[in-house]
Amino acid sequence: MTAAPSDHAILFTPGPTEVAPEILREMARPVIGHRGLEMQAILADVLPRARRLFGAPEGHEVFITASSATGLWEAAIRNTVERRLLVPVCGAFSERFHEVAVACGVPADRLETAWGRAVDPDAVGERLARGGYDAVALVHNETSTGVANPLPAIAGVVRRHPGVALLVDVVSSVAGMPVEVGRDGIDVALASVQKCLALPPGLALCAVSPRAMERSRARAGKGYYFDFVRLKGFFDRRMPMATPSVSHIFALQAQLRRIDAEGLEARHARHRAMADATRRWTAERCAFFAADGCRSDTVTCVSDERGLDVAAFVKAVARRGYAIGGGYGRLKETTFRIGHMGDHTVAEVTALLAAMDEALGEVRR
Numbered sequence: 001m002t003a004a005p006s007d008h009a010i011l012f013t014p015g016p017t018e019v020a021p022e023i024l025r026e027m028a029r030p031v032i033g034h035r036g037l038e039m040q041a042i043l044a045d046v047l048p049r050a051r052r053l054f055g056a057p058e059g060h061e062v063f064i065t066a067s068s069a070t071g072l073w074e075a076a077i078r079n080t081v082e083r084r085l086l087v088p089v090c091g092a093f094s095e096r097f098h099e100v101a102v103a104c105g106v107p108a109d110r111l112e113t114a115w116g117r118a119v120d121p122d123a124v125g126e127r128l129a130r131g132g133y134d135a136v137a138l139v140h141n142e143t144s145t146g147v148a149n150p151l152p153a154i155a156g157v158v159r160r161h162p163g164v165a166l167l168v169d170v171v172s173s174v175a176g177m178p179v180e181v182g183r184d185g186i187d188v189a190l191a192s193v194q195k196c197l198a199l200p201p202g203l204a205l206c207a208v209s210p211r212a213m214e215r216s217r218a219r220a221g222k223g224y225y226f227d228f229v230r231l232k233g234f235f236d237r238r239m240p241m242a243t244p245s246v247s248h249i250f251a252l253q254a255q256l257r258r259i260d261a262e263g264l265e266a267r268h269a270r271h272r273a274m275a276d277a278t279r280r281w282t283a284e285r286c287a288f289f290a291a292d293g294c295r296s297d298t299v300t301c302v303s304d305e306r307g308l309d310v311a312a313f314v315k316a317v318a319r320r321g322y323a324i325g326g327g328y329g330r331l332k333e334t335t336f337r338i339g340h341m342g343d344h345t346v347a348e349v350t351a352l353l354a355a356m357d358e359a360l361g362e363v364r365r
């Protein structure tokens, strides 16, 4: 039986992802005060690197919060939306983005897309043309279905409506697929760090446009912890707002340096190559949940027409030392997901796929 070359289950889950040993060691460094010169120097290095990761120009703010991305969903909505939010829903994460808006007391409409399909830019345009909206909240890469939405095209449609801000969840795309905040006119791009950034979970990042800052200045009732204006007051001085997860910030600095050393384009190409290998495996043995033409380069959602026992398959893969994801939400029993994201190589994906072949032989009758 194949076994992963590791003392622990190697993570190919679509979050959290496998963390490099040298990054884990950063988390074990002695803690420093978060108001001292050392932290200021770290943030002075980290913030421009994070800005480049998002493709955000000078003038956009970058904030780091001690939360996961869910906290920044709330931040994006509470700081920028006053009238009505449009949420294209095409899977479990976009569904939850809408739920967060409702929980924040913001009027929000769902624009339904069949799960497994990408959001249609024209459908977004039609809804916006009816008027009444001041923001769109989009999930770029729907991790539950393995669909990458056509962000540049949707952003182009939103830009034709000058009073409509664009809030984008790039949680499972940034650092694995191109994200261009400046080019696409994205007002808030937000991400947690346990996906393509391959850090331990517990930190989130966002890039915020001048227009979103302007809206935040005018907004009442946006809370305290995630108030963009308050955050800017601290980050302008290279200081975290409240006590951050200092250990995570060490790890973030080290990881952003590794990402810059690899080069973003090379990193994207590596993700595409890992996706291609996974897609070849899937095409020969199972079926894709996501429609052709919109499949993600960071996560593949696999369905099986022969009625595979997904739970048994995931367990059989786990016995070989690899963790893959089961289906998410209502797709739990009918799909499984491979997170080919973060620091993995094509060789490591190939080893995983060999273990998956053995597991399939064991479970399929």
Ligand SMILES: *Cc1c(COP(=O)(O)O)cnc(C)c1O
Pocket (backbone or CB within 6 Å): 015, 068, 069, 070, 071, 093, 139, 141, 142, 143, 169, 171, 172, 192, 193, 195
């Ligand atoms: C994982 C994920 C989230 C949830 O992020 P948390 O860090 O758990 O808050 C949100 N959106 C997408 C697309 C995700 O993949």
